[in-house]
Amino acid sequence: MLLFDIRTALSKAVQVDGTLEADDAVWQDGDARPAASVQVTGRLSPAGHGTLYLSGHLAGDAHAECRRCLADIAVPVADDVQLVFAEADAEGADDPDVYPLDPQAGSLDLRPAIREQWLLAVPAYALCREDCKGLCSTCGANLNEGPCRCERTPDPRWAALSKLGTQGTDRS
Numbered sequence: 001m002l003l004f005d006i007r008t009a010l011s012k013a014v015q016v017d018g019t020l021e022a023d024d025a026v027w028q029d030g031d032a033r034p035a036a037s038v039q040v041t042g043r044l045s046p047a048g049h050g051t052l053y054l055s056g057h058l059a060g061d062a063h064a065e066c067r068r069c070l071a072d073i074a075v076p077v078a079d080d081v082q083l084v085f086a087e088a089d090a091e092g093a094d095d096p097d098v099y100p101l102d103p104q105a106g107s108l109d110l111r112p113a114i115r116e117q118w119l120l121a122v123p124a125y126a127l128c129r130e131d132c133k134g135l136c137s138t139c140g141a142n143l144n145e146g147p148c149r150c151e152r153t154p155d156p157r158w159a160a161l162s163k164l165g166t167q168g169t170d171r172s
């Protein structure tokens, strides 16, 4: 559960133990969603007038694409989060890192904040494995599945041309 009664949380710390599912309405188009769900654990504590503090942990698998071979992969993501939620008149409420707390709403929905923290925690670049060989730049074959024809039977004429074409470039 990621919905908390604000008055209760402002009077005593409450345990946070919930999940944000991959099909939750809080996700937006283009988000790196979890493969299944984000597990959220921690504590939501009162931190002075009109302010709540979340000390917690996120964990889950993110959908990603290997940047070398473009395979769909699941990348484990785990991160600690420390978040502050403050009413508009609380000290420090104008800090851009502080999430707004609306006492009129009655309850605090952690999902938008968890979504943001998850997106920050997902790595921008992923590899299916450290030694992924990627795709052949000539024929597009997945070199993890073995060498492609370009490498096995180089046509001497093309080899001479490609040698000219790659001169002066990085041939890693």
Ligand SMILES: [Zn+2]
Pocket: 066, 067, 068, 069, 070, 071, 127, 128, 129, 132, 133, 134
């Ligand atoms: Zn790969």
Ligand SMILES: [Zn+2]
Pocket: 136, 137, 138, 139, 140, 141, 148, 149, 150, 151
């Ligand atoms: Zn090839």
